[in-house]
Amino acid sequence: EKGTYPHYMLKEIDEQPAVMRKIIQAYQDETGKLAIDYNVAEAMNEADRVYIIACGTSYHAGLVGKQLIEKMAKIPVEVHVASEFVYNMPLLSENPLFIFISQSGETADSRAVLVAIKELGYKALTITNAPGSTLSREADYTLLLHAGPEIAVASTKAYTAQIAVLSILANVTAKYREQEMDFNLVKELGIVATAMEALCDSKDQMEDIARDYLSVTRNAFFIGRSMDYFVGLEGALKLKEISYIQAEGFAGGELKHGTIALIEEGTPVIALASQADVNLSIRGNVKEVAARGAYPCIISMKGLETDEDRFVIPEVHELLTPLVSVIPFQLIAYYAALHRECDVDKPRNLAKSVTVE
Ligand code: F6R
Numbered sequence: 539e540k541g542t543y544p545h546y547m548l549k550e551i552d553e554q555p556a557v558m559r560k561i562i563q564a565y566q567d568e569t570g571k572l573a574i575d576y577n578v579a580e581a582m583n584e585a586d587r588v589y590i591i592a593c594g595t596s597y598h599a600g601l602v603g604k605q606l607i608e609k610m611a612k613i614p615v616e617v618h619v620a621s622e623f624v625y626n627m628p629l630l631s632e633n634p635l636f637i638f639i640s641q642s643g644e645t646a647d648s649r650a651v652l653v654a655i656k657e658l659g660y661k662a663l664t665i666t667n668a669p670g671s672t673l674s675r676e677a678d679y680t681l682l683l684h685a686g687p688e689i690a691v692a693s694t695k696a697y698t699a700q701i702a703v704l705s706i707l708a709n710v711t712a713k714y715r716e717q718e719m720d721f722n723l724v725k726e727l728g729i730v731a732t733a734m735e736a737l738c739d740s741k742d743q744m745e746d747i748a749r750d751y752l753s754v755t756r757n758a759f760f761i762g763r764s765m766d767y768f769v770g771l772e773g774a775l776k777l778k779e780i781s782y783i784q785a786e787g788f789a790g791g792e793l794k795h796g797t798i799a800l801i802e803e804g805t806p807v808i809a810l811a812s813q814a815d816v817n818l819s820i821r822g823n824v825k826e827v828a829a830r831g832a833y834p835c836i837i838s839m840k841g842l843e844t845d846e847d848r849f850v851i852p853e854v855h856e857l858l859t860p861l862v863s864v865i866p867f868q869l870i871a872y873y874a875a876l877h878r879e880c881d882v883d884k885p886r887n888l889a890k891s892v893t894v895e
Contacts, residue, residue: 540689545882547690547780551868552738554695557685558731558861561702562724564684572723574710578679581661582711585635588615591623591651592639593892595693596700598772600639602860603704605765609857610719611711620647621895624654636662639704641688641696642891643671650895652676665703667696681707690883691890692779694868697772698734698861702727705858726855730862733852737865741873743849744866748873751806751835752777757784758806759832760867761793761823763816769860770810773867780875780885790816790823803831808870812839812851812859837866 543549567573582588588607590600597619604615616628636655640648643666652662652673664677667685674680683699709723752758758777760770770787777785788797790809801807807827811820821844824834836846840853854862875882 545690545872547692547694547872547882550688550690550695551865551872553686554698554865555731555734555738557695557699558702558727558734560684561699561706562727562731564682565703565706566724570724572706572710574681574707575679578663578681578707579710579714581635581663581679582611582613582707583714584633585613586633587631588613588635588637589628589630590615590617590637590639591620591648592617593620593645593647595697595772595775596639596641598768598775599697599700599704600637601768601771602701602765603637603639603708606701606705606708606857607711610708610717611715612717613711620645620651623651630660634660636660638662638664638666638673638677639700640664640671640673641667641683641693641700643668643673644891644893645673646893646895649673649676665700665707667699689890691885691888692776692871692882694776697864701858701861702730721855726858730854730858733854733862734865736852737862737869740849740866741869744869745873747835747848747866748870749877751808751833752781752783752870752874753877755783755804755806757786757800758808759797759801759827760785760787760808760810761790761820761827762787762810763790763820764813765856765859766810766812766816766820766863769863769867770808772864773808773810773871776868776871777874779888780871780882781878781880782886783874783878790820793823794826798827798830801827801830801832805832806835807832808835808837808867810837810863811842811847812863813856814842817842837863839863
């Protein structure tokens, strides 16, 4: 039930801090340490390469997951769009482990890959919000998102839940493999939950940004580097889905190789600056587009902010920034859709779960 909320999407955005806390709890053992099914940690440890398979928003979570697994557990990871995998099957490693990320657990494109790799005799782990779903039943292992039902077609809390569960998977695997760990994930995810609350309390500012930048425009660009690039892809997808504004996410450094031709007087360019090591270069990219007439909106992270920034998000661990930086994008998309009088929860042409290939 959406209760006092006008839309499920807004309710589900607001549920994200509680979902973070639920996930921390669900994956803690009696001693308070993060834990997952021993068999999953063992399967991860045995894999010489992990193949993440997903669609849409879940694919975007997978892009972040690759960084988390590679940086913490030191296992190479490839991320693939499910609908392309069977036709463009990469040369597989000796001992692969497949991870399917799917909110619904029913996505036909992902299932087609699961069927194909099971025929080849490989092991699969499904990360899903739906216990008993097809992808969960047909895989060897399941990790649950614990996000509660997601009703709005545009996925929000499932994305952050997927990244949180992937961070736990990466962290527990790292410990299993005796990799050195310089941070306490339980503590850092707690900081994320608190930061998420602050962001959910910043709705008025997000509504202002949406009105200012997106109420009449035909298109919009999201730019970022490293982790921020992946979040930009998700921000663009959210905006496209529910406001029908043509939006694209780009790596800040790639803009000048073509896309910058699309920048005109007043084109909104939303830039994310949450990564210390690329802060100067993304700001350089903002100057490049501003010099060509773009209307830039910089969203930065505390500690990296400058006077030109439109909004500053609270600081969290650099590996976990997507969990918080996506929330302004979700809210901006929501308010842009409201201003343009779109059906937020049931956008045209889309279904909540895509059960055809
Ligand atoms: C975007 C969205 C879709 C889904 C995609 C995969 O807001 O909802 O892009 O993420 O169809 O769905 P699942 O995760 O159920 O496999």
